[in-house]
Amino acid sequence: MEIRELRYFVAVAEELHFGKAAERLEIAQPPLSRAIARLERQLAVTLLERTSRRVTLTAAGAVLLSEARSILSAVAAAERRTQQAARSRPRLVLAVKSGTVGELLAKLLDAYRAEPGAATVDLLLCEAHQQQELLQNGQADVALLHLPFDSVAGLDTEALYTEGQVAILPASHRLARRSRIRVAEVAAVPELPMARWPDRGGNYPEGPGPEVRNLTQLFQLIALGLTTVIIPESAGTDLRPDLAAVPVSDAPPVTTVIAWPSQSRLRAAADLIRVATRL
Amino acid sequence: MEIRELRYFVAVAEELHFGKAAERLEIAQPPLSRAIARLERQLAVTLLERTSRRVTLTAAGAVLLSEARSILSAVAAAERRTQQAARSRPRLVLAVKSGTVGELLAKLLDAYRAEPGAATVDLLLCEAHQQQELLQNGQADVALLHLPFDSVAGLDTEALYTEGQVAILPASHRLARRSRIRVAEVAAVPELPMARWPDRGGNYPEGPGPEVRNLTQLFQLIALGLTTVIIPESAGTDLRPDLAAVPVSDAPPVTTVIAWPSQSRLRAAADLIRVATRL
DNA sequence: TACAGCGATACCCGGGCGGTATCGATCGGC
DNA sequence: GCCGATCGATACCGCCCGGGTATCGCTGTA
Numbered sequence: 001m002e003i004r005e006l007r008y009f010v011a012v013a014e015e016l017h018f019g020k021a022a023e024r025l026e027i028a029q030p031p032l033s034r035a036i037a038r039l040e041r042q043l044a045v046t047l048l049e050r051t052s053r054r055v056t057l058t059a060a061g062a063v064l065l066s067e068a069r070s071i072l073s074a075v076a077a078a079e080r081r082t083q084q085a086a087r088s089r090p091r092l093v094l095a096v097k098s099g100t101v102g103e104l105l106a107k108l109l110d111a112y113r114a115e116p117g118a119a120t121v122d123l124l125l126c127e128a129h130q131q132q133e134l135l136q137n138g139q140a141d142v143a144l145l146h147l148p149f150d151s152v153a154g155l156d157t158e159a160l161y162t163e164g165q166v167a168i169l170p171a172s173h174r175l176a177r178r179s180r181i182r183v184a185e186v187a188a189v190p191e192l193p194m195a196r197w198p199d200r201g202g203n204y205p206e207g208p209g210p211e212v213r214n215l216t217q218l219f220q221l222i223a224l225g226l227t228t229v230i231i232p233e234s235a236g237t238d239l240r241p242d243l244a245a246v247p248v249s250d251a252p253p254v255t256t257v258i259a260w261p262s263q264s265r266l267r268a269a270a271d272l273i274r275v276a277t278r279l
Numbered sequence: 280m281e282i283r284e285l286r287y288f289v290a291v292a293e294e295l296h297f298g299k300a301a302e303r304l305e306i307a308q309p310p311l312s313r314a315i316a317r318l319e320r321q322l323a324v325t326l327l328e329r330t331s332r333r334v335t336l337t338a339a340g341a342v343l344l345s346e347a348r349s350i351l352s353a354v355a356a357a358e359r360r361t362q363q364a365a366r367s368r369p370r371l372v373l374a375v376k377s378g379t380v381g382e383l384l385a386k387l388l389d390a391y392r393a394e395p396g397a398a399t400v401d402l403l404l405c406e407a408h409q410q411q412e413l414l415q416n417g418q419a420d421v422a423l424l425h426l427p428f429d430s431v432a433g434l435d436t437e438a439l440y441t442e443g444q445v446a447i448l449p450a451s452h453r454l455a456r457r458s459r460i461r462v463a464e465v466a467a468v469p470e471l472p473m474a475r476w477p478d479r480g481g482n483y484p485e486g487p488g489p490e491v492r493n494l495t496q497l498f499q500l501i502a503l504g505l506t507t508v509i510i511p512e513s514a515g516t517d518l519r520p521d522l523a524a525v526p527v528s529d530a531p532p533v534t535t536v537i538a539w540p541s542q543s544r545l546r547a548a549a550d551l552i553r554v555a556t557r558l
Numbered sequence: 559t560a561c562a563g564c565g566a567t568a569c570c571c572g573g574g575c576g577g578t579a580t581c582g583a584t585c586g587g588c
Numbered sequence: 589g590c591c592g593a594t595c596g597a598t599a600c601c602g603c604c605c606g607g608g609t610a611t612c613g614c615t616g617t618a
Contacts, residue, residue: 043361
C-alpha cells in the first residue's frame with residue numbers, strides 16, 4: 001500500500017466517480033481504475049461496488065476511507081514538521097479562534113517569551129472547526145480550544161481556565177437588569193431569537209435567529225434588539241455601553257484547554273505547554 | 280513522499296548504517312542511498328549527516344523518524360482494519376494483560392454478548408507495554424489499561440473501575456497480620472526485596488529483588504519468603520493459603536480504563552465501549 | 559602508507575505507471 | 589424498444605524509476 005494509492009482511493013471514494021476523481025487527480029481515468037483494482041487485489045478486499053452507472057463504497061471501503069484520510073493528514077504533518085525542524089530559528093504555530101480569552105493569551109505569550117530558547121510564536125487565527133484539522137495535518141503545533149464545544153479526539157490537552165457563561169442582551173431589555181438568569185429564560189424570549197452560527201460546511205442551521213459570522217456582527221445585532229447569545233464570561237467583558245452581560249446560572253462551564261497532537265515531540269511545543277500549565 | 284521511502288528512512292535512521300539497513304530491507308545498498316537522497320531532495324532537508332565512517336541523524340531527521348514510525352503504524356492498522364471490516368462476521372480484538380480484573384472482564388464480555396449484533400470478541404493476552412502499540416497498529420481494537428501505570432497518549436479512554444492496592448506477603452510474615460500498611464514499610468523490609476519486572480526491551484532494572492515475568496511465578500516466590508509486591512486489590516483476591524494481602528494505605532489508587540485509538544470508527548468497538556461505561 | 563570499510567556514483571535492465579484508443583454494459587429519451 | 593450517451597474496464601504502448609552490479613572516493617586505522 002503506497003501513499004499515492006491512498007490518495008487515489010480517497011479521491012474516488014469521495015467523488016464516487018472514476019472520471020471526476022481522475023480529473024481531480026490530474027491523471028487519466030484508466031490508470032486510476034487500475035490503481036484501485038491493484039489496491040483491492042493486494043488487500044484482497046472489495047472497496048468499491050461499481051456498475052457502469054454508479055459507484056458505491058463497501059463497508060471495508062468506508063473503513064479504509066477514514067483510515068486513509070488520517071494517514072494522508074499524518075503524512076502532510078510529517079512533511080511540514082520535518083521542514084520546520086530544519087529551520088535554524090524554530091517557529092511555533094498556535095491556532096486560536098477569535099473569542100479566545102485575550103488576557104489568558106497575552107499572559108501565555110509573555111510568559112513563554114521569557115523562557116530561554118523560546119521559539120517565535122506565530123498566531124494562526126481560524127474558525128473553531130478548523131483547529132482540529134490544523135493540528136492533525138501539521139499546519140499548527142498547538143491550539144487553544146474550548147470544552148465542551150470543541151472536539152479533542154486524538155489530541156492531548158491540559159486545562160488552563162474554567163469560567164461560567166453570560167447572556168448578552170440589549171442594555172435596555174427587561175432581562176438585562178437581572179443579576180442571574182437561566183438558559184430556558186433566555187431561549188423563551190420570542191423577540192430575541194438566538195443567533196445562528198455556520199457549521200463546518202459554512203451552512204447555517206434552520207431557525208428564526210439571524211445568521212452571524214463573528215462577535216462584532218453579533219454585538220451589533222444584539223444592540224439593535226434583534227437577537228441574543230450565550231457566551232463565555234471572558235468574551236463578554238468590556239462591552240459597548242448599549243449591551244449588558246447577565247450570568248447564566250445553569251449554562252455549562254467553559255474550559256479553555258491547550259491542545260496538541262498526542263504524538264507531538266516538538267521541543268518548543270512542550271515548552272509552551274509547560275509554561276501554559278504553570279499560569 | 281511514499282510509504283516505501285519512509286520504511287527505508289526508518290531502517291537507516293535506526294541502524295545508522297546504510298549497509299545494515301539495506302540488508303534488513305532485503306535490497307542492495309545503492310538504491311537505498313538513492314532513495315534517501317531523493318527523499319531529502321524532495322523535502323529540501325538534510326535528514327542524515329554522513330561521512331564515510333559514520334551516519335548521524337539531524338534534528339529534522341529525528342522529527343521525521345518519529346513521524347514516520349507513527350505513519351507506518353497507521354498504515355499497518357489501516358490494512359488490518361480494512362480487511363477486518365470485509366469479513367462477514369465482525370471480530371473485535373480486546374487486548375488485556377494478565378492481572379486485569381477478572382470479574383470486570385467477565386461482566387463486560389457477558390454484557391456485550393447480550394447486545395444485538397455483537398461481534399465475536401477475541402481476547403489478546405499480552406504484556407502491559409505492548410498494548411499501546413497493538414492499538415496503534417491495528418492488531419487490537421480495544422484494550423483494558425491501568426492508570427497511572429500505562430501510557431494513554433493518542434488513545435481515548437473511559438474509566439471503568441478504581442481500586443486501592445494491596446501488598447502480597449507470606450502468610451507467616453509479621454507484617455501479614457497488619458490490617459493496613461504503608462509503602463515505606465513494605466519497601467523497608469530487607470528480607471523481602473521488591474520483585475523486578477522486565478521493561479519494554481525485556482531487560483530487568485538493577486536491584487536486589489528477584490526477576491519475575493508473571494503473577495504465578497511471583498506468588499510462588501512470595502510464598503517462599505523471597506520477595507513481596509504491591510498490586511491492585513482485585514489481583515490479590517483468592518490467594519493461595521500461604522499468602523496474605525494487606526491494603527496499602529498510601530499507594531496511589533489504580534483505575535482500570537477502556538481505551539481505543541482516538542480516530543476509531545468501528546461499530547463493534549463503539550458498542551463494546553458503550554456497554555463498558557454502563558457497567 | 560596501505561588497506562579495510564562504507565557511502566556515492568555510473569550504468570543497465572525490467573516492471574509498472576501513465577497515456578490514448580476502444581470496448582461493453584447500463585440507463586434514459588424519443 | 590431501440591439508439592445514444594455515459595462510464596468503468598481493457599488493450600496496448602512508451603518512458604520513468606526502482607533495483608541490480610561494478611566501481612569510485614573518502615576516511616580512519618594498523
